[in-house]
Amino acid sequence: MITVHNLTKTYGEQTVLNIDHLEIPKGQSFGLVGNNGAGKTTLFSLLLDLIQPSSGHIINNDVQVDESEAWKPFTSAFIDETFLIGYLTPEEYFYFIGELRGRNKADVDALLSNFDDFFHGEILGQKKYLRDLSKGNQKKVGIVASFIGNPEVVILDEPFANLDPTTQIRLKGIIKDLASKEGVTVLVSSHDLIHVTEVCERIVVLNKGEIVKDIHTSAETMKELEAFFAG
Amino acid sequence: MLKHFIGLQWKSFFRSATFKTEIWFKILMALGALYFIVVFLGMGVGAYFIIEDMEIGDPLRVVNQFLIYYLAFDLVFRYMLQKMPVTNIKPLLYLPISKNKVVNFSLGKTVVSFFNIAHAFFFIPFSIVLLVEGYPPAQVIGWHLALLAIFYCNNFINVMVNNQNTVFYIFAALFILAGASQYYQWFDITQYTQPIFDFFYDMPWTAVIPWAILIVLYYGAFAYFKKHMYLDGGLAKKQTEAKTENLEWLDRFGNLGTFLKNDIKLIKRNKRSRSAVIAGFFFIFYGLLFFTNAIEVYDGPFWKIFAGIFVTGGFLFSFGQYVPSWDSSYYPLMMSQNIKYREYLSSKWYLVIIATIISTFLATFYIYFGWEAYAAVLVGAIYNIGINSYLVLWGGAYVKTPIELTSNKKAFGDKQAFNAKTLLLTLPKLVLPIGIYAIGHFLINPMAGYIFVAVFGILGFAFKNKVFTMIEGIYKKEKYKTIQAYKQK
Numbered sequence: 001m002i003t004v005h006n007l008t009k010t011y012g013e014q015t016v017l018n019i020d021h022l023e024i025p026k027g028q029s030f031g032l033v034g035n036n037g038a039g040k041t042t043l044f045s046l047l048l049d050l051i052q053p054s055s056g057h058i059i060n061n062d063v064q065v066d067e068s069e070a071w072k073p074f075t076s077a078f079i080d081e082t083f084l085i086g087y088l089t090p091e092e093y094f095y096f097i098g099e100l101r102g103r104n105k106a107d108v109d110a111l112l113s114n115f116d117d118f119f120h121g122e123i124l125g126q127k128k129y130l131r132d133l134s135k136g137n138q139k140k141v142g143i144v145a146s147f148i149g150n151p152e153v154v155i156l157d158e159p160f161a162n163l164d165p166t167t168q169i170r171l172k173g174i175i176k177d178l179a180s181k182e183g184v185t186v187l188v189s190s191h192d193l194i195h196v197t198e199v200c201e202r203i204v205v206l207n208k209g210e211i212v213k214d215i216h217t218s219a220e221t222m223k224e225l226e227a228f229f230a231g
Numbered sequence: 232m233l234k235h236f237i238g239l240q241w242k243s244f245f246r247s248a249t250f251k252t253e254i255w256f257k258i259l260m261a262l263g264a265l266y267f268i269v270v271f272l273g274m275g276v277g278a279y280f281i282i283e284d285m286e287i288g289d290p291l292r293v294v295n296q297f298l299i300y301y302l303a304f305d306l307v308f309r310y311m312l313q314k315m316p317v318t319n320i321k322p323l324l325y326l327p328i329s330k331n332k333v334v335n336f337s338l339g340k341t342v343v344s345f346f347n348i349a350h351a352f353f354f355i356p357f358s359i360v361l362l363v364e365g366y367p368p369a370q371v372i373g374w375h376l377a378l379l380a381i382f383y384c385n386n387f388i389n390v391m392v393n394n395q396n397t398v399f400y401i402f403a404a405l406f407i408l409a410g411a412s413q414y415y416q417w418f419d420i421t422q423y424t425q426p427i428f429d430f431f432y433d434m435p436w437t438a439v440i441p442w443a444i445l446i447v448l449y450y451g452a453f454a455y456f457k458k459h460m461y462l463d464g465g466l467a468k469k470q471t472e473a474k475t476e477n478l479e480w481l482d483r484f485g486n487l488g489t490f491l492k493n494d495i496k497l498i499k500r501n502k503r504s505r506s507a508v509i510a511g512f513f514f515i516f517y518g519l520l521f522f523t524n525a526i527e528v529y530d531g532p533f534w535k536i537f538a539g540i541f542v543t544g545g546f547l548f549s550f551g552q553y554v555p556s557w558d559s560s561y562y563p564l565m566m567s568q569n570i571k572y573r574e575y576l577s578s579k580w581y582l583v584i585i586a587t588i589i590s591t592f593l594a595t596f597y598i599y600f601g602w603e604a605y606a607a608v609l610v611g612a613i614y615n616i617g618i619n620s621y622l623v624l625w626g627g628a629y630v631k632t633p634i635e636l637t638s639n640k641k642a643f644g645d646k647q648a649f650n651a652k653t654l655l656l657t658l659p660k661l662v663l664p665i666g667i668y669a670i671g672h673f674l675i676n677p678m679a680g681y682i683f684v685a686v687f688g689i690l691g692f693a694f695k696n697k698v699f700t701m702i703e704g705i706y707k708k709e710k711y712k713t714i715q716a717y718k719q720k
Contacts, residue, residue, distance in 0.1 A: 048567040083564040087500040099489040
């Protein structure tokens with residue numbers, strides 16, 4: 001589904017990302033871990049054409065991301081609060097994204113009804129604008145909005161941070177289902193090793209912009225990761 | 232402790248993102264400030280002699296008569312522009328500093344604000360002139376000190392009523408009513424207020440009274456501030472109850488309707504965009520300056536075209552100019568969502584066009600000033616639609632200052648207005664139509680001038696697709712820089 005070719009990103013002298021080759025097959029749940037500054041958000045931003053590669057390119061489902069906009073209809077993401085429109089209510093935001101992705105109100109409502117317990121009654125019908133919601137609730141809105149319109153690729157940067165334990169557990173279930181049942185390619189980054197090992201079939205460790213580990217998740221993965229990060 | 236506070240203040244000023252602008256912009260700002268200082272000084276020195284020349288009475292008494300309006304204006308300006316000193320308090324709350332100190336410092340900060348000092352540039356020279364002209368020193372000083380206290384009273388009143396919109400609107404309404412009734416000579420409020428200010432002059436010891444009031448107000452503001460210094464009190468962000476709106480009638484326009492819906496909500500729900508639209512609305516009346524012959528300089532024939540462009544282009548200039556910065560807080564979303572750049576741009580274009588057409592209808596009253604006035608308005612509208620609408624979008628590609636939607640600060644004298652490229656683009660917006668008109672005007676007749684400008688507008692309109700492809704290309708090229716720049720708040 002996604003292929004990365006000789007991708008680098010440099011700022012002045014500093015190389016923040018350098019990936020020779022990376023292939024993510026369709027329907028894989030892919031986890032990206034690494035310390036601060038490892039290049040996780042840089043890679044995701046490159047995938048969404050929000051920054052320009054210094055060299056190399058990314059192919060998303062036969063579309064070269066920095067050349068064509070044709071990847072947009074089947075790719076969705078939630079990176080940070082800049083993906084939210086602060087002056088809309090959550091409902092309006094969901095409908096807005098829905099309309100952009102060719103889904104009418106009824107379609108969006110049907111999708112949202114699956115997330116009632118995820119929202120925990122704090123999102124819909126609250127008479128609040130997104131900018132006035134708490135950080136955690138904003139995150140819930142952004143994550144669910146990225147599921148609208150049956151995307152084939154979903155990119156979530158640090159989806160577990162700022163969420164309460166109950167929501168974290170529910171989100172893990174949702175992500176697992178997306179990949180296994182619906183064949184969606186899910187890319188997740190996290191600082192929390194436990195969450196990623198539970199959710200992702202494959203884990204890639206970035207360190208200073210380079211891939212240092214590429215693991216197919218198994219019972220030993222957690223130990224291996226801990227050993228690596230303990231240094 | 233005070234040393235720490237002042238140090239923090241110093242750093243927050245010199246390290247703020249807005250301060251780090253190009254050097255020539257700083258020079259421009261300094262020149263601007265200097266200009267106002269000189270104007271105020273000139274007024275302070277000159278006011279006495281001007282009033283004397285007009286022979287409407289003792290200059291001091293005349294100033295006293297209108298002082299109430301001066302003070303009211305001052306309060307309105309403060310309410311709209313003076314920033315409350317709460318913003319940097321949060322990180323200090325849990326540090327071992329007594330609350331009293333924090334509050335005292337915050338209030339103290341407002342004392343040295345520009346809004347207080349500006350008046351000194353008028354009143355100090357004015358008082359000096361009074362002394363030189365032989366007014367008794369004790370009385371002048373008493374009057375001066377009384378006024379000083381009154382301006383500071385305004386300062387602390389503003390601290391207390393800030394964020395209380397209803398109070399403000401009632402006050403503003405009363406103020407306008409008083410002004411209007413004075414103009415139409417129904418009721419003259421100054422008859423009742425002048426004696427108060429005369430009193431401070433006639434009996435200088437009474438200056439103690441405003442100072443006493445000032446002390447009371449200071450403690451009032453102090454108590455008010457201290458009481459509200461909690462995260463869920465005065466320091467909380469104001470929340471408004473949200474209403475979900477459908478605006479379904481726009482659905483028939485497809486994706487374009489989706490964006491238009493969003494833009495309407497953007498305008499309605501954010502302070503900054505609302506102010507821009509209101510400012511745009513007032514442009515409609517700008518033409519009155521030209522067509523009523525109120526100002527002689529504006530009597531030339533070209534100024535009519537100039538006026539026509541401004542009358543119908545208020546929204547275009549005040550809102551359109553900042554596309555795409557209105558969407559700066561969620562620009563990455565727009566860039567990665569299922570949106571074609573062209574659709575995004577054309578929705579903004581339609582918004583500008585619709586607003587221009589509405590302005591043109593609202594400006595119909597210019598017919599009252601003769602066909603030529605309204606022709607100028609119509610031609611201005613055509614040029615705005617056909618040429619200027621592209622130019623603002625084009626200029627927008629280079630505007631890279633993020634807009635903070637919920638606050639009005641920086642709304643006036645924004646540095647992005649001085650971006651070199653946008654500045655260059657204002658030339659064709661205003662100078663070109665005047666030039667085109669001049670050619671027709673001098674070669675044939677005024678009518679031909681109007682027709683020339685209109686033809687230019689229509690031609691521009693006809694080439695819409697071509698121009699859009701070009702603008703889209705520029706936006707795409709600038710995209711990464713823009714995303715990067717919007718991140719830096």
